[in-house]
Amino acid sequence: xxxxxxxxxxxxxxxxxxxxxxxxxxxxxxxxxxxxxxxxxxxxxxxxxxxxxxxxxxxxxxxxxxxxxxxxxxxxxxxxxxxxxxxxxxxxxxxxxxxxxxxxxxxxxxxxxxxxxxxxxxxxxxxxxxxxxxxxxxxxxxxxxxxxxxxxxxxxxxxxxxxxxxxxxxxxxxxxxxxxxxxxxxxxxxxxxxxxxxxxxxxxxxxxxxxxxxxxxxxxxxxxxxxxxxxxxxxxxxxxxxxxxxxxxxxxxxxxxxxxxxxxxxxxxxxxxxxxxxxxxxxxxxxxxxxxxxxxxxxxxxxxxxxxxxxxx
Ligand SMILES: O=C(COP(=O)(O)O)N(O)CCCCOP(=O)(O)O
Ligand SMILES: [Ca+2]
Ligand code: NA
Ligand SMILES: [Zn+2]
Numbered sequence: 619x620x621x622x623x624x625x626x627x628x629x630x631x632x633x634x635x636x637x638x639x640x641x642x643x644x645x646x647x648x649x650x651x652x653x654x655x656x657x658x659x660x661x662x663x664x665x666x667x668x669x670x671x672x673x674x675x676x677x678x679x680x681x682x683x684x685x686x687x688x689x690x691x692x693x694x695x696x697x698x699x700x701x702x703x704x705x706x707x708x709x710x711x712x713x714x715x716x717x718x719x720x721x722x723x724x725x726x727x728x729x730x731x732x733x734x735x736x737x738x739x740x741x742x743x744x745x746x747x748x749x750x751x752x753x754x755x756x757x758x759x760x761x762x763x764x765x766x767x768x769x770x771x772x773x774x775x776x777x778x779x780x781x782x783x784x785x786x787x788x789x790x791x792x793x794x795x796x797x798x799x800x801x802x803x804x805x806x807x808x809x810x811x812x813x814x815x816x817x818x819x820x821x822x823x824x825x826x827x828x829x830x831x832x833x834x835x836x837x838x839x840x841x842x843x844x845x846x847x848x849x850x851x852x853x854x855x856x857x858x859x860x861x862x863x864x865x866x867x868x869x870x871x872x873x874x875x876x877x878x879x880x881x882x883x884x885x886x887x888x889x890x891x892x893x894x895x896x897x898x899x900x901x902x903x904x905x906x907x908x909x910x911x912x913x914x915x916x917x918x919x920x921x922x923x924x925x926x927x928x929x930x931x
Contacts, residue, residue, distance in 0.1 A: 760799025
Protein backbone atom coordinates (compact mmCIF):
# COMPACT_ATOMS: atom_id res chain seq x y z
CA UNK A 619 0.00 0.00 0.00
CA UNK A 620 0.85 3.72 -0.49
CA UNK A 621 1.53 5.11 3.00
CA UNK A 622 2.86 8.20 4.77
CA UNK A 623 6.64 8.26 5.32
CA UNK A 624 6.01 9.13 8.99
CA UNK A 625 4.26 5.76 9.51
CA UNK A 626 7.29 3.91 8.09
CA UNK A 627 9.79 5.94 10.14
CA UNK A 628 7.94 5.88 13.46
CA UNK A 629 8.01 2.08 13.48
CA UNK A 630 11.69 2.09 12.43
CA UNK A 631 12.43 4.54 15.25
CA UNK A 632 10.65 2.36 17.80
CA UNK A 633 12.22 -0.88 16.63
CA UNK A 634 15.74 0.49 15.99
CA UNK A 635 16.22 -0.17 12.28
CA UNK A 636 16.60 2.06 9.23
CA UNK A 637 14.80 2.25 5.88
CA UNK A 638 16.64 3.32 2.72
CA UNK A 639 15.21 6.33 0.90
CA UNK A 640 15.90 5.62 -2.76
CA UNK A 641 16.07 8.31 -5.40
CA UNK A 642 14.42 7.92 -8.80
CA UNK A 643 14.38 9.96 -12.02
CA UNK A 644 12.68 7.38 -14.26
CA UNK A 645 10.58 4.22 -14.45
CA UNK A 646 13.40 1.66 -14.37
CA UNK A 647 14.81 2.63 -10.97
CA UNK A 648 11.27 2.65 -9.50
CA UNK A 649 10.68 -0.89 -10.77
CA UNK A 650 14.00 -2.08 -9.29
CA UNK A 651 13.11 -0.55 -5.89
CA UNK A 652 9.60 -2.05 -5.79
CA UNK A 653 10.97 -5.50 -6.76
CA UNK A 654 13.67 -5.28 -4.07
CA UNK A 655 11.11 -4.34 -1.40
CA UNK A 656 8.74 -7.14 -2.42
CA UNK A 657 11.51 -9.76 -2.47
CA UNK A 658 12.74 -8.62 0.97
CA UNK A 659 9.24 -8.09 2.45
CA UNK A 660 10.44 -4.62 3.37
CA UNK A 661 9.04 -1.09 3.42
CA UNK A 662 10.65 1.30 0.91
CA UNK A 663 10.77 5.09 0.70
CA UNK A 664 10.95 6.50 -2.82
CA UNK A 665 12.33 10.03 -3.11
CA UNK A 666 12.70 12.55 -5.93
CA UNK A 667 14.90 15.62 -5.96
CA UNK A 668 13.70 18.90 -7.48
CA UNK A 669 15.83 18.05 -10.50
CA UNK A 670 14.03 14.72 -10.88
CA UNK A 671 10.63 16.43 -10.81
CA UNK A 672 11.74 18.87 -13.52
CA UNK A 673 13.23 15.96 -15.52
CA UNK A 674 10.07 13.81 -15.38
CA UNK A 675 7.82 16.74 -16.19
CA UNK A 676 10.05 17.83 -19.09
CA UNK A 677 10.31 21.20 -17.38
CA UNK A 678 6.73 21.31 -16.02
CA UNK A 679 7.02 20.74 -12.25
CA UNK A 680 3.28 20.18 -11.65
CA UNK A 681 3.28 17.54 -14.39
CA UNK A 682 6.43 15.91 -12.98
CA UNK A 683 5.00 15.74 -9.47
CA UNK A 684 1.72 14.28 -10.74
CA UNK A 685 3.56 11.72 -12.86
CA UNK A 686 5.66 10.47 -9.95
CA UNK A 687 2.63 10.30 -7.63
CA UNK A 688 0.59 8.31 -10.15
CA UNK A 689 3.50 5.93 -10.92
CA UNK A 690 4.45 5.32 -7.29
CA UNK A 691 0.87 5.17 -5.96
CA UNK A 692 -0.15 2.72 -8.70
CA UNK A 693 2.78 0.38 -8.07
CA UNK A 694 2.29 0.72 -4.29
CA UNK A 695 -1.38 -0.31 -4.52
CA UNK A 696 -0.26 -3.41 -6.38
CA UNK A 697 2.12 -4.78 -3.72
CA UNK A 698 1.76 -5.73 -0.03
CA UNK A 699 4.70 -3.68 1.26
CA UNK A 700 4.46 -0.10 2.59
CA UNK A 701 5.68 2.41 -0.03
CA UNK A 702 5.94 6.19 0.41
CA UNK A 703 6.96 9.08 -1.87
CA UNK A 704 9.12 11.96 -0.59
CA UNK A 705 10.50 15.21 -1.98
CA UNK A 706 14.27 15.19 -1.39
CA UNK A 707 16.07 18.52 -0.73
CA UNK A 708 13.04 20.72 -1.35
CA UNK A 709 14.20 24.36 -1.54
CA UNK A 710 11.77 25.91 -4.00
CA UNK A 711 8.39 26.70 -2.40
CA UNK A 712 6.52 26.19 -5.71
CA UNK A 713 7.97 22.71 -6.15
CA UNK A 714 7.23 21.72 -2.55
CA UNK A 715 3.64 22.95 -2.91
CA UNK A 716 3.20 21.17 -6.26
CA UNK A 717 4.34 17.93 -4.63
CA UNK A 718 2.04 18.36 -1.63
CA UNK A 719 -0.91 19.09 -3.91
CA UNK A 720 -0.04 16.15 -6.21
CA UNK A 721 -0.21 13.71 -3.27
CA UNK A 722 3.36 13.14 -2.04
CA UNK A 723 3.56 11.40 1.35
CA UNK A 724 6.26 13.74 2.70
CA UNK A 725 8.54 16.62 1.78
CA UNK A 726 11.98 17.78 2.87
CA UNK A 727 12.39 21.52 3.31
CA UNK A 728 16.16 22.02 3.10
CA UNK A 729 16.94 25.47 4.50
CA UNK A 730 20.15 24.26 6.15
CA UNK A 731 22.37 26.73 4.30
CA UNK A 732 20.64 29.63 6.13
CA UNK A 733 21.28 30.86 9.69
CA UNK A 734 19.44 28.92 12.39
CA UNK A 735 16.55 31.37 12.79
CA UNK A 736 15.77 31.44 9.05
CA UNK A 737 15.98 27.63 8.87
CA UNK A 738 13.44 27.51 11.73
CA UNK A 739 11.13 30.03 10.06
CA UNK A 740 11.23 28.34 6.62
CA UNK A 741 10.74 24.89 8.11
CA UNK A 742 7.88 26.02 10.34
CA UNK A 743 6.07 27.51 7.34
CA UNK A 744 6.24 24.22 5.43
CA UNK A 745 5.34 22.15 8.52
CA UNK A 746 2.14 24.16 9.06
CA UNK A 747 0.98 23.79 5.45
CA UNK A 748 2.07 20.15 5.10
CA UNK A 749 0.58 19.01 8.41
CA UNK A 750 -2.76 20.67 7.56
CA UNK A 751 -2.85 18.34 4.52
CA UNK A 752 -1.57 15.19 6.28
CA UNK A 753 1.91 15.39 4.74
CA UNK A 754 5.00 14.78 6.93
CA UNK A 755 8.14 16.94 6.87
CA UNK A 756 11.93 16.44 6.98
CA UNK A 757 14.42 19.26 7.60
CA UNK A 758 18.22 19.49 7.81
CA UNK A 759 20.63 21.00 10.31
CA UNK A 760 24.29 21.57 9.48
CA UNK A 761 25.92 21.24 6.08
CA UNK A 762 27.07 18.12 4.22
CA UNK A 763 30.86 18.23 4.38
CA UNK A 764 33.27 15.33 4.80
CA UNK A 765 35.24 15.41 8.03
CA UNK A 766 38.72 15.70 6.52
CA UNK A 767 41.70 15.19 8.77
CA UNK A 768 43.53 18.10 7.22
CA UNK A 769 40.56 20.50 7.34
CA UNK A 770 40.79 22.89 10.29
CA UNK A 771 38.59 21.62 13.14
CA UNK A 772 36.59 24.83 13.54
CA UNK A 773 35.49 24.79 9.87
CA UNK A 774 33.93 21.33 10.01
CA UNK A 775 32.66 22.01 13.55
CA UNK A 776 30.72 24.90 11.99
CA UNK A 777 29.29 22.59 9.31
CA UNK A 778 28.22 19.72 11.56
CA UNK A 779 24.94 19.74 13.49
CA UNK A 780 24.88 21.36 16.96
CA UNK A 781 22.90 18.92 19.16
CA UNK A 782 21.52 21.68 21.42
CA UNK A 783 20.33 23.59 18.35
CA UNK A 784 18.70 20.36 17.13
CA UNK A 785 16.62 20.11 20.30
CA UNK A 786 15.47 23.72 19.97
CA UNK A 787 14.81 23.23 16.24
CA UNK A 788 12.64 20.17 16.84
CA UNK A 789 10.58 21.97 19.49
CA UNK A 790 10.13 25.19 17.50
CA UNK A 791 9.30 23.66 14.11
CA UNK A 792 7.31 20.48 14.86
CA UNK A 793 9.28 18.75 12.11
CA UNK A 794 8.62 14.98 11.82
CA UNK A 795 12.13 13.81 10.95
CA UNK A 796 15.51 15.49 10.99
CA UNK A 797 18.72 15.20 8.94
CA UNK A 798 21.70 16.09 11.18
CA UNK A 799 24.97 16.71 9.28
CA UNK A 800 27.55 14.39 10.88
CA UNK A 801 30.31 14.22 8.22
CA UNK A 802 28.80 12.74 5.07
CA UNK A 803 28.49 14.46 1.68
CA UNK A 804 26.61 13.72 -1.56
CA UNK A 805 28.05 11.91 -4.55
CA UNK A 806 30.72 9.30 -5.18
CA UNK A 807 33.75 11.15 -3.76
CA UNK A 808 32.94 11.49 -0.07
CA UNK A 809 36.23 11.10 1.72
CA UNK A 810 39.83 11.74 0.72
CA UNK A 811 41.09 9.74 3.67
CA UNK A 812 39.40 7.47 6.18
CA UNK A 813 35.57 7.47 6.18
CA UNK A 814 34.54 8.90 9.56
CA UNK A 815 31.11 9.98 10.95
CA UNK A 816 30.64 11.84 14.22
CA UNK A 817 28.61 9.22 16.14
CA UNK A 818 28.94 10.98 19.51
CA UNK A 819 27.26 14.02 17.99
CA UNK A 820 24.61 11.83 16.34
CA UNK A 821 23.78 10.12 19.64
CA UNK A 822 23.35 13.49 21.36
CA UNK A 823 20.90 14.61 18.65
CA UNK A 824 18.93 11.39 19.08
CA UNK A 825 18.82 11.66 22.89
CA UNK A 826 17.80 15.33 22.76
CA UNK A 827 15.13 15.08 20.02
CA UNK A 828 13.90 11.46 20.02
CA UNK A 829 12.97 11.99 16.34
CA UNK A 830 13.51 9.58 13.44
CA UNK A 831 16.85 10.76 12.01
CA UNK A 832 18.01 10.86 8.39
CA UNK A 833 21.49 10.16 7.04
CA UNK A 834 22.22 12.03 3.80
CA UNK A 835 25.16 11.17 1.56
CA UNK A 836 24.91 7.56 2.71
CA UNK A 837 25.95 5.67 -0.44
CA UNK A 838 28.74 3.11 0.01
CA UNK A 839 30.19 3.01 -3.54
CA UNK A 840 30.69 -0.81 -3.27
CA UNK A 841 34.12 -1.91 -4.53
CA UNK A 842 32.74 -4.65 -6.82
CA UNK A 843 30.38 -2.22 -8.55
CA UNK A 844 33.18 0.35 -8.98
CA UNK A 845 35.44 -2.36 -10.48
CA UNK A 846 32.72 -3.63 -12.84
CA UNK A 847 32.13 -0.12 -14.16
CA UNK A 848 35.86 0.50 -14.60
CA UNK A 849 36.32 -2.85 -16.38
CA UNK A 850 33.89 -1.58 -19.02
CA UNK A 851 35.36 1.88 -19.46
CA UNK A 852 34.17 4.02 -16.56
CA UNK A 853 36.58 6.43 -14.89
CA UNK A 854 35.63 6.47 -11.20
CA UNK A 855 39.13 7.02 -9.77
CA UNK A 856 39.03 8.20 -6.17
CA UNK A 857 35.39 7.24 -5.66
CA UNK A 858 34.75 6.36 -2.01
CA UNK A 859 31.54 6.03 0.01
CA UNK A 860 30.38 5.16 3.52
CA UNK A 861 31.43 1.55 4.30
CA UNK A 862 28.54 -0.80 5.11
CA UNK A 863 29.69 -1.41 8.66
CA UNK A 864 29.64 2.35 9.33
CA UNK A 865 26.10 2.55 7.93
CA UNK A 866 25.07 -0.30 10.24
CA UNK A 867 26.74 1.54 13.15
CA UNK A 868 24.80 4.75 12.37
CA UNK A 869 21.55 2.80 12.86
CA UNK A 870 22.66 1.89 16.38
CA UNK A 871 23.05 5.61 17.16
CA UNK A 872 19.58 6.53 15.87
CA UNK A 873 19.52 6.82 12.06
CA UNK A 874 16.18 5.58 10.63
CA UNK A 875 16.15 6.88 7.01
CA UNK A 876 19.23 6.35 4.79
CA UNK A 877 19.28 8.48 1.61
CA UNK A 878 20.77 6.47 -1.25
CA UNK A 879 21.16 7.64 -4.85
CA UNK A 880 24.77 7.29 -5.97
CA UNK A 881 24.86 3.51 -5.33
CA UNK A 882 21.82 3.02 -7.58
CA UNK A 883 23.35 5.17 -10.32
CA UNK A 884 26.70 3.35 -10.11
CA UNK A 885 25.07 -0.10 -10.23
CA UNK A 886 22.92 0.83 -13.22
CA UNK A 887 25.73 2.32 -15.30
CA UNK A 888 28.21 -0.47 -14.44
CA UNK A 889 25.75 -3.14 -15.58
CA UNK A 890 24.65 -1.15 -18.63
CA UNK A 891 28.28 -0.73 -19.74
CA UNK A 892 28.86 -4.47 -19.37
CA UNK A 893 25.63 -5.40 -21.19
CA UNK A 894 26.22 -3.03 -24.12
CA UNK A 895 29.79 -4.22 -24.62
CA UNK A 896 28.62 -7.86 -24.63
CA UNK A 897 25.49 -7.32 -26.76
CA UNK A 898 26.49 -5.02 -29.63
CA UNK A 899 23.36 -5.91 -31.59
CA UNK A 900 20.78 -5.12 -28.90
CA UNK A 901 18.61 -2.01 -29.25
CA UNK A 902 15.40 -2.88 -27.33
CA UNK A 903 15.44 -0.76 -24.10
CA UNK A 904 13.38 -3.43 -22.35
CA UNK A 905 16.34 -5.76 -22.97
CA UNK A 906 19.36 -3.51 -22.41
CA UNK A 907 17.84 -2.00 -19.22
CA UNK A 908 16.92 -5.44 -17.81
CA UNK A 909 20.26 -6.49 -16.28
CA UNK A 910 21.00 -2.98 -14.97
CA UNK A 911 17.61 -3.06 -13.22
CA UNK A 912 18.50 -6.47 -11.77
CA UNK A 913 21.80 -5.20 -10.37
CA UNK A 914 20.15 -2.11 -8.85
CA UNK A 915 17.52 -4.38 -7.30
CA UNK A 916 20.19 -6.63 -5.76
CA UNK A 917 22.18 -3.67 -4.41
CA UNK A 918 18.97 -2.44 -2.72
CA UNK A 919 18.13 -5.91 -1.35
CA UNK A 920 21.55 -6.07 0.28
CA UNK A 921 21.07 -2.56 1.78
CA UNK A 922 17.63 -3.49 3.12
CA UNK A 923 19.20 -6.44 4.94
CA UNK A 924 22.16 -4.38 6.19
CA UNK A 925 19.83 -1.73 7.69
CA UNK A 926 17.61 -4.33 9.35
CA UNK A 927 14.40 -3.54 7.52
CA UNK A 928 13.97 -6.81 5.63
CA UNK A 929 10.81 -8.65 6.79
CA UNK A 930 9.52 -5.45 8.43
CA UNK A 931 6.77 -4.94 5.81
O1 LIG B 1 21.68 12.24 0.49
C1 LIG B 1 21.40 11.79 -0.62
C2 LIG B 1 22.12 10.56 -1.16
O2 LIG B 1 23.42 10.86 -1.39
P1 LIG B 1 24.41 9.78 -2.07
O3 LIG B 1 23.61 8.64 -2.63
O4 LIG B 1 25.14 10.54 -3.14
O5 LIG B 1 25.35 9.32 -0.98
N1 LIG B 1 20.40 12.36 -1.35
O6 LIG B 1 19.62 13.31 -0.75
C3 LIG B 1 20.20 12.08 -2.76
C4 LIG B 1 20.63 13.33 -3.53
C5 LIG B 1 20.07 13.27 -4.92
C6 LIG B 1 20.58 14.43 -5.75
O7 LIG B 1 19.72 14.51 -6.83
P2 LIG B 1 19.96 15.54 -8.02
O8 LIG B 1 21.25 15.11 -8.69
O9 LIG B 1 18.77 15.35 -8.89
O10 LIG B 1 20.03 16.91 -7.42
CA1 LIG C 1 21.21 21.21 2.94
NA1 NA D 1 15.40 13.82 2.03
ZN1 LIG E 1 20.85 14.46 0.55
